[in-house]
Amino acid sequence: MGLAVEIPAATPSQPYRYRIAGLEVLALDLSPGDSVQVSSVDGAQSCEWLALKARGDEAADAAQQSGESPREAVKGAGTTIEASLAHFASVVSQGDHAFASQPQASEAQEMSGNRSPHTQARLEALGVAHCPPAYWQRLSAAGLPAEIRWPLEAPAARLILLAPGSDMTIEGERLATELEVSHFCTGLVGLEHLPVPLAPIRQETRVAAGTVEVYEVKQGEWIQIIDVAGRQCSDFVAFDATAWARGEELGLDAGATRSLSGHCMPNPGLYSVFFDQHLHPMLEVIQDTVGRHDSFMLACSPQYYEHHGYFGHDSCTVNFNNALSASHGIRQRASWPAINFFFNTWVQPCGTLAVDEPWSRPGDYVLLRADRDLICASSACPDDIDAANGWVPTDIHVRIYAAEHDFPRGIAYRNRPEELPRMTLPTAFHPCTSALTKQYIDYHGYWLATHYEGWGAKAEYLACRERVAVMDLSALRKFEVAGPDAERLLQYALTRNVRRLSIGEVVYSAMCQETGGMLDDGTLFRMGEQTFRWICGDPASGQWLRDLAEQQGYRVTVRDSTHQLHNIALQGPKSREVLAPLIWNARTQPEVETLGWFRFMVGRLAGPNGIPLMVSRTGYTGELGYEVWCHPHDAPAVWEAIWAAGEPHGIAPLGLDALDMLRIEAGLIFAGHEFCPQTSPYEAGIGFTVPMKSKEDDFIGRAAMQRETPESRHRIMGLRVDSSELVSHGDLVYHGRYPVGVITSATRSPLLNQSIAMCRLAPDFSSPGTQLEIGQLDGHQKRLVAEVVTLPFHDPERLKVRS
Template sequence: MSESCEYPTEYRIPGQGAICLNVRAGERIQVTSEDGSQGCELLPFAIEDQGWMLTEPVDKGLAAGTLSLIKEGGIAAKKLQTDLQRWQVDEAMLANAYVFAADRLPDFQARQDLSMVLVAAGDKMAVDEHRPASELKVVHFAKQPVDLPEPLAVPVKEIRIPHSSARTYEVKAGQWIQIIDVQGKQSSDFIAFDKAALEQGREMTIDGTATRTVMGMSLPQPGLFSKFLDQEQQTMLEVVQDTVGRHDSFMFACSPKYYEDQGYFGHISCTENFNNALKSYGIQPRFGWPAINFFFNTYAEPCGTIGFAEPWSRPGDYVLLRANRDLLCASSACPDDIDPANGWQPTDIHVRIYSEQEEFPRSIAYRTVPEELSRMTKLTGFHSRTSKLTKHFAEYRGYWVATEYEGWGANSEYLACREKVAMIDLTPLRKFEVVGTDAEVFMQYAVTRNVRRMSVGEIVYSAICNETGGMIDDGTLFKMSDQTFRWICGDPYTGKWLRELAEKTGHNVKVMESSDQIHNLAVQGPRSRELLAEIIWTSEQQTSVQDLAWFHFTVGRIGNAKGFPVMVSRTGYTGELGFEVWCHPDNAEDLWDLIWETGQKYGIAPMGFDALDKLRIEAGLIFAEHEFCPLTNPFEAGIGFTTPLKTNDEDFVGRKAIERQAPESQHKLMGLVTETNEPIHHGDNIYHGRFPVGVVTSATFSPLLKKQIALCRLAPDFAAIDTEIEIGQLDGQQKRIPAKVVSLPFYDPERTRVRS
């Protein structure tokens, strides 16, 4: 095996997905499984002489996994089939595949130039199965760095902007502009003019004040606005995709004055480059051009001071814009080499223009761990239905979720859940299958709950802590069988943490993510049982929806024994009687339609995350990065019941650290009520006299109590019920809102409704 080449490039193959690679002679390909369970099928384009050197013999023959997936049909199968057709994969390639098991994935060096398709094959997983297709990581050790990522579609035009220069280009209304950071850590200033206005002698450009005002921001912030407007407050451009997330929306492009003030006289600047590039259009030069500073890493202090640091962008990162009218655009590759703005080394920028006939989904990037490739926002299986009812979406944990629905609104959705029934898409919850002979003993150590007390079909709510006792996550644990558990949580990182823990402890378990195979709706409210009992069929061996106990689950089918399979759990996040219904994304639209149509006679409403926030705060339910974080233990987060130190004598991660803490010194999660209508917010400090004694973690106006309420973390000396405190706003001294400490939950303190 030769040594690694100089330029490794990473790729990700999602479960049931594929990529196409071109490899040169002497280059190496290495494939690894994220969870150690996913195999790989390699489809070579050269049948007679594949031209690579394998580390050991491997099965060769039919690409059975790929063919099985295509035969099953469904969303993943259609996408895979489309990709294979685009790459011109034929039957001969599918019949002469190399099939790699998970424990001996490809790791080879090419003897000649070759092309191949790599598939992370796997069948659809039913809700009561536990072998999901999962992602593969591919590293291509190339002889030369990859200059650009694959185009998003066929480009209409490509413009290369050499470092320390600027270029102009024209786009038509509806066309797409992809601005790519070729080598990473390179800022690119961007300006645009209304082309029709220019022809009339008017310079109508993107306007920072208009954009910030309409978007509701008083100052520039790291990141991008979703829209950029002109001086007449009309949209010029929309941001559709962003793989970085860290930019500056409006400051000057670098100008001669900046370099002169630093002592670098005569240094070229983006402003001068723009002036030269725009001269042929009759545009007057400026001393400084207001610009969108793509990939420029700014930060804003609370006092408003702006600073900057090395860019976050990596090779191939990009921003995708859509023009709302005909535009003249100018982009620069910033020449700044006197500070970290371009990582001290200016490099090229590349621009691709795509036809107005193309369609690209809205998405932004996130990373589960810092060193991995960015992941883009996904659509849930229910998005085709929710998007017909609202345009109000927000990104949450890598998915687009509805915040509220047009024609309802947060209060109406809240009332439907409290009085009738409501349904909400909770697909962003991450699902992990924990399978193996040591599954029970492993989960006993991984979570704070006493897992050994669970029966098959039962669910417990638990925390997961790190070694210091701080909460990594909370979630629900389903005991699917004696050696199989399903952990459902909020943070996608939890799966990686569980896998690392299993490797560290040596337990015989596999931790596999099944989030892409299981999407879910919560059906909540006093009439939720009636509604679901009408449409869910269960066999004699399974508990019916009508008889399902709190924190238990059952497996059934929709309509009758021939319907598609679902899992139903009596769980929720509202404090009401409620259920969650889990299905494969291929069945998501049908599930939504049936619940929605059946629910009409029960007064059903769709519910967004704004209403859910009201409901969970009233119910005293906690939320990540509000009531808990890795510096907060379960007792301080208000869920000490998940950590039974007295009745559970077995060890779990973080136990020793929690036991070292004196209970009397722990801050406590309590409720607050105010007698005014002044809004209070997450992060407001709580005062008793001059000094802070706690912090507001979540707040809302309660339609039930008809007053402002909040969850808060208080020093133990001020956590007694009926203690009078003040919520500080502005600087904490300029404005105080009187409040009183109360017990939790605000709503249904005996949990009689959720247990009913």
């Protein structure tokens, strides 16, 4: 949870933009003439706001005079906060209905009495936790978007904004979701503004367009390189300061970095280190809001511009030479090898290095940590003869933070092109899994383990096939779909016949676009007559459902509950023995022992007063298994209880590497491999999710799929490779000289002791027993013989998963 990164807009007249997560709080300083716009991402979240004396409130002033902390001063009745300043504001609602600008007595009691502990702690930190309820104003969800205007004659104020709610119940009730805020500052006309600092700044440097700045950092310090206006490249070089003091130029080496990491560019996570010429770590990438940089090309030089007919043009190389030789006497070069942050390059199939405008937006940044004392230099590239800097070179800004701070690792992603970046988060089970491994990757915005130290992928796989294994799958996206038209929306959006779904039942479905191509797959839980929970892989699925509901005029809300519902999978033949004794159920709920396949129950851990849970008989391994769902603050206790119960049965943790082996053997599809928006459910191998005959209602993609002829469809089949060599996703499959299919997923199967693959084949070559070849190298010099087989490889009748 927590506030998202704040990113300034491209021009000074644009606002500061913020995201307030559910239950979170944002404090803004208002000047006369400012305005603040507030909107609900899902159209169902209200907003509460409080306006007090600028920079703190009267409590802070009283505390300075009395020696009390602001928190204690606030507790001394209403004398320290004389009055809310909200009466100065004019509030303009752009919503469909009137909003409550002044809460009624019952609302005031609710607003003051039902704060979650998380929200209360945030308000305590701001010194306003004990502010009288009457001072709070409420904007209803129906009244959003709305604008709070602060008039020119009003005093400066501090505005507190809150996304109110309580911790979500396991059934999906009382869910608090995101608000988006835009702060228009009249005092910033003619000025640009930067992202909110990550911590107190030790030093900062502005690199003007077309120049270079040199700066020094100490071991452990943090370097934040910011693209001020967006689409601006910044070459970066670094030298070991201690080595330089003894006369050695020991610098950052891009070639060494690529060779040691096996990646073209370090990124936050497992492969995050830049190395020097001696192959020693020099810097580490901690945060990156762009994800697109260059480590191959040299910094621009005079020769580059001369070659294109621009004589005497400024260049990064000349700027580096002048700045570094003047400041430290570092020798000049004909062209500088550098890490070019924000430079958008890639290698085309023909081998050409292509260049286009950077992906970076105003305020995007890279955060580095120095592994030793360094001499650094950053450029704001002067290139204006091509798209490298969006055709208009602008400034770069560098901030240095002291070593005493600590910042989480994160890679930014966006669900919508226009939204603020979201950084990778640890799951609520991370305190438990991180005690067992350091091997994590970013998976859909969360850090998930690839494998566990002391086990390894094969041992984890065997534990799942033979005993029991537990896996953190909290990165799955959860959406609460509720309202009178919830069933109508899902009946139209999904391929399955949702009307046939009973309360307590789960169904696996595809979600398609009008062309019949798959956007996502997932499981749908029917929580009640008018409430559903959609569990899927793509964060964009929620917005797709919201847009669809708006287009159709359905009365339904689609709310993202991912951050308030985390889950683990307990899989393997011993999973029932481990889980059943732990779960208490009310008489109205089924027991774990009798829970049917694709059914769920709501219960509690270890008794009627225990942690509330949802348990579903679902999984992604082809084994008997369950998924256990809980609120994030209960996650460590849930993991520890299941782990303790599983130890007598030889439980093991399960990472993504082992999961891939398990799901391929089970013939289970994966986004970006077996399906994409150009692949129909039939060609993805899940035609059973499209009940054309029994589902009479229309659904998105139906007409396109009806136009397909079964005989012409490519098919997902299995391949058994007659070799111990590994094959890979994307390898072409040949019959003679020409390809007839492509491998979508592949692994080395411990069960079969051979390489296996899932493959999309032309219908003419998809019959079981057909002999084909997998092309490697150039597709012709090396061929691996393979036989077409039906899926799944493991448990063809799926008896284990149903047992």
